[in-house]
Amino acid sequence: MKRICRITIALCLPLLLCGPAMAQHSGPYVGAYIGGNMLMTAEGKDDQGSFSLEFNPALQGSAVLGWDLEPGNPMGEGRIELEYTRRSNQVDQMKFAQGYFQGSGNLVVDSLLLNGFGVFRDNRPWSPYAGVGIGVARIEASDLKVSGNPMGSGSAIVFAYQLGAGVDLSLTDSISLDLGYRFFSSTNPSFTEADGRKFDIDYMNHSAMLGLRVGF
Amino acid sequence: MIKQFWSCFIIMLALSGCGWDGTPTRNNDFIPLTSIEITAVYQTIAAKTSTKLTVTGNFSGLFTRDITDQATWASNDTTVAKFVNASVPSRVSGLIPGNAVLTATVGGVSSTFNLTVSNATITTVTVTPAAPSISKGLSTQFSASGTFSDLSIQDLTFDATWASTDPSKATVSDAVASKGLVQTIAEGTSTISATFDNVIGSTLLTVTAPALQSIAVSTTNSSVLSLSGATFKAIGSYSDGTTPDITALVTWSSSSTGVATIAAGGTAKALSQGTTTITASLGGINGTSSLKVTGGNLTGITLSAANITPVNGNMNLVKDIVVHMTATGTFSNGSTTYTRDITGAVVWSTNDTALATVVAPGGNLAWLTPLAVTSAAKVTATSGSVSETINLIVTAPTLQSVAISPTSINLVVGTSAPLTVKGTFSNGTSTTTQDVTFNSTWSSNTAAASVGNTGLAKGVVSGDSAGSAAIIAAYGGKTSTAATVTVVTRTLESLALNAITFSATVGNQVAFTATANYSDKTSQIVTEDTVWEIDKPSVAILADSVNQPGQVVGVDSGSATLKASFGGKIQTVTITVP
Numbered sequence: 001m002k003r004i005c006r007i008t009i010a011l012c013l014p015l016l017l018c019g020p021a022m023a024q025h026s027g028p029y030v031g032a033y034i035g036g037n038m039l040m041t042a043e044g045k046d047d048q049g050s051f052s053l054e055f056n057p058a059l060q061g062s063a064v065l066g067w068d069l070e071p072g073n074p075m076g077e078g079r080i081e082l083e084y085t086r087r088s089n090q091v092d093q094m095k096f097a098q099g100y101f102q103g104s105g106n107l108v109v110d111s112l113l114l115n116g117f118g119v120f121r122d123n124r125p126w127s128p129y130a131g132v133g134i135g136v137a138r139i140e141a142s143d144l145k146v147s148g149n150p151m152g153s154g155s156a157i158v159f160a161y162q163l164g165a166g167v168d169l170s171l172t173d174s175i176s177l178d179l180g181y182r183f184f185s186s187t188n189p190s191f192t193e194a195d196g197r198k199f200d201i202d203y204m205n206h207s208a209m210l211g212l213r214v215g216f
Numbered sequence: 217m218i219k220q221f222w223s224c225f226i227i228m229l230a231l232s233g234c235g236w237d238g239t240p241t242r243n244n245d246f247i248p249l250t251s252i253e254i255t256a257v258y259q260t261i262a263a264k265t266s267t268k269l270t271v272t273g274n275f276s277g278l279f280t281r282d283i284t285d286q287a288t289w290a291s292n293d294t295t296v297a298k299f300v301n302a303s304v305p306s307r308v309s310g311l312i313p314g315n316a317v318l319t320a321t322v323g324g325v326s327s328t329f330n331l332t333v334s335n336a337t338i339t340t341v342t343v344t345p346a347a348p349s350i351s352k353g354l355s356t357q358f359s360a361s362g363t364f365s366d367l368s369i370q371d372l373t374f375d376a377t378w379a380s381t382d383p384s385k386a387t388v389s390d391a392v393a394s395k396g397l398v399q400t401i402a403e404g405t406s407t408i409s410a411t412f413d414n415v416i417g418s419t420l421l422t423v424t425a426p427a428l429q430s431i432a433v434s435t436t437n438s439s440v441l442s443l444s445g446a447t448f449k450a451i452g453s454y455s456d457g458t459t460p461d462i463t464a465l466v467t468w469s470s471s472s473t474g475v476a477t478i479a480a481g482g483t484a485k486a487l488s489q490g491t492t493t494i495t496a497s498l499g500g501i502n503g504t505s506s507l508k509v510t511g512g513n514l515t516g517i518t519l520s521a522a523n524i525t526p527v528n529g530n531m532n533l534v535k536d537i538v539v540h541m542t543a544t545g546t547f548s549n550g551s552t553t554y555t556r557d558i559t560g561a562v563v564w565s566t567n568d569t570a571l572a573t574v575v576a577p578g579g580n581l582a583w584l585t586p587l588a589v590t591s592a593a594k595v596t597a598t599s600g601s602v603s604e605t606i607n608l609i610v611t612a613p614t615l616q617s618v619a620i621s622p623t624s625i626n627l628v629v630g631t632s633a634p635l636t637v638k639g640t641f642s643n644g645t646s647t648t649t650q651d652v653t654f655n656s657t658w659s660s661n662t663a664a665a666s667v668g669n670t671g672l673a674k675g676v677v678s679g680d681s682a683g684s685a686a687i688i689a690a691y692g693g694k695t696s697t698a699a700t701v702t703v704v705t706r707t708l709e710s711l712a713l714n715a716i717t718f719s720a721t722v723g724n725q726v727a728f729t730a731t732a733n734y735s736d737k738t739s740q741i742v743t744e745d746t747v748w749e750i751d752k753p754s755v756a757i758l759a760d761s762v763n764q765p766g767q768v769v770g771v772d773s774g775s776a777t778l779k780a781s782f783g784g785k786i787q788t789v790t791i792t793v794p
Contacts, residue, residue: 040234040235040236041235041236041237042235042236043236043238044242046242048242048243049240049241049242049243050238050240050241050242051240051241051242051244052236052238052240054235094244095240096240096242096243096244097240097241097242097243097244098243098244098275098279098281099279101244101247101278146244146246146247147246147247147276147278149246149247149248149276150246151246193246194246204234204235
């Protein structure tokens with residue numbers, strides 16, 4: 001509930017604070033993004049206790065289909081979009097009561113989010129924006145190993161959300177470049193250990209994205 | 217716009233999370249166990265004794281871990297050595313002299329341990345600690361050590377049979393899981409013995425008085441105004457489980473005596489704004505509690521007297537006429553100035569007790585009595601390094617008359633109102649008046665109303681029953697004309713306060729008014745007749761329940777409820793101190 005409240009607050013604030021629009025694109029658009037992400041150290045938990053998983057930074061890619069809101073609409077100035085993103089981070093090491101151990105395997109996330117961004121426009125060619133997204137994610141623990149020994153695997157579909165902010169740079173009336181930051185997280189997915197025991201992990205990801213959006 | 221964006225961005229960063237940095241509790245059992253090693257306290261044990269074995273697992277050379285609790289055990293010769301205790305599976309007992317190969321298996325990985333059981337026989341058993349004194353209520357693990365015929369020494373705590381000669385004083389466990397654990401019961405002595413193979417070792421245990429183990433310090437006022445007081449209480453926790461009040465036994469101290477001092481008995485006096493730690497100590501055991509002092513530091517004192525206006529710092533008084541004195545403190549926290557009544561907190565003195573005396577009977581009350589005709593008398597109120605002095609010019613004119621005021625009042629049964637009486641004095645050339653309310657003798661001629669004749673209640677008329685009464689005051693041989701008091705009976709419908717919620721600032725005094733509403737649509741202010749209470753003295757306090765009913769002072773941040781009770785009706789005010 002606390003996370004949902006946070007999302008709601010963050011969603012509403014930017015839209016309500018947006019000012020009157022300058023000339024801008026309104027209507028549908030498509031876009032593609034590429035960037036790098038850092039998956040934060042995750043806490044794993046099962047009935048024997050807790051442990052941690054650390055990950056390597058990785059690339060990620062997104063595709064969006066959205067709608068630029070027309071100036072003066074009652075929702076505020078901004079855009080609403082559907083975003084698909086794929087992230088895959090390799091396990092670097094795991095920490096148990098005995099210390100750190102070499103890890104391997106990947107945590108692969110495919111997410112589909114509905115994003116709402118408020119855009120702060122004025123006379124500048126670039127416009128900052130901020131917003132949130134909610135949706136679902138399929139998280140797959142792919143062949144996780146500890147010092148070469150099987151640790152766990154599996155996949156789960158979970159509720160996911162993200163907070164985002166960045167800067168839009170208008171190249172033409174319908175094409176804009178987007179440099180943004182995203183914080184992506186989800187409810188805890190549950191996977192299966194090598195001996196059949198269930199374990200949960202938390203998932204928090206920070207990413208920087210560069211994208212191109214084309215309006216119609 | 218950009219500011220709004222940054223606001224959103226900062227909110228976003230605040231909402232986002234960082235990675236987990238906790239301490240893992242799970243063992244890494246994903247790494248295969250590749251070997252185990254058995255260790256024991258004794259490689260050789262005497263027959264009829266036992267030793268505990270430990271299994272350490274090696275996990276692929278990456279780490280080792282004690283996995284004794286996962287091992288299954290076997291002996292190749294159970295006539296020589298056997299694992300006899302299911303509750304302690306890793307303890308092996310030697311039965312007869314010989315050699316045995318013990319095997320531990322964990323997850324398919326095994327290791328062996330060669331145990332020799334000797335034919336040594338027990339010669340002496342020694343119980344430790346030797347002749348101990350243990351406080352009542354404590355438990356202590358005792359040990360038994362055996363010396364054998366081959367001069368070897370072996371721990372026999374597990375193998376011996378334990379007993380106490382007086383279980384009413386102390387018991388000792390002979391259960392497998394707690395062998396040798398002594399529990400003291402009552403003051404006195406008992407012999408604790410360990411018997412192995414008919415050889416007895418013993419020690420005399422003295423159970424002493426319960427030992428203080430901790431002190432809990434508490435106070436009802438964790439926040440107080442400067443120049444006010446707080447009472448602390450110390451509760452001791454003793455080894456026998458008792459928790460007596462040891463407030464009078466402990467030594468009290470304050471970590472910052474500039475903020476507050478504390479005297480024997482736990483009575484603290486707040487001196488200046490700040491926080492101090494109050495400690496209660498007894499026998500090397502300490503207990504602490506924090507005391508926060510609010511309301512600023514005293515910067516000045518103003519002296520005043522009821523119904524008397526000082527002229528050029530001098531107060532003109534008539535000899536022997538008692539005056540009600542008040543000391544008002546000015547406080548500052550550096551940015552805010554507060555004023556409040558500190559009559560009861562200052563030290564009152566006169567320069568010559570033959571000329572004038574001041575009596576402070578408690579609360580915010582002080583009575584000044586000029587005793588001699590003089591212009592040299594001085595009255596001083598002091599608090600720390602701050603003091604204020606006022607000069608007294610005392611004369612002894614002749615009393616001409618006394619006059620009561622007001623001359624008529626109406627009261628409802630159960631309420632009260634003050635009357636005053638002034639004396640007119642003459643020195644032959646001029647006349648002067650002075651309030652003689654507190655020197656006069658008051659009387660009422662009927663049971664309809666009564667009038668107070670002591671202390672602050674002097675001249676206060678109470679309506680006791682329907683009817684009328686004549687109140688007179690007499691002083692110096694003069695009697696006033698009567699004040700007519702008419703007392704009526706009314707049905708109280710409700711009690712109203714002048715606020716429902718109130719925001720009080722720390723250190724400032726706020727006056728509340730209580731009004732009684734009657735069924736005949738009349739109302740009367742009954743602030744003085746109302747009983748005032750406040751539930752959280754660390755948030756707000758009553759200024760003085762006797763002298764200043766209904767007056768509240770904010771103490772520290774929080775919310776408190778002020779409760780007013782009159783004639784069976786109750787009204788409350790929520791007081792918020794920001």
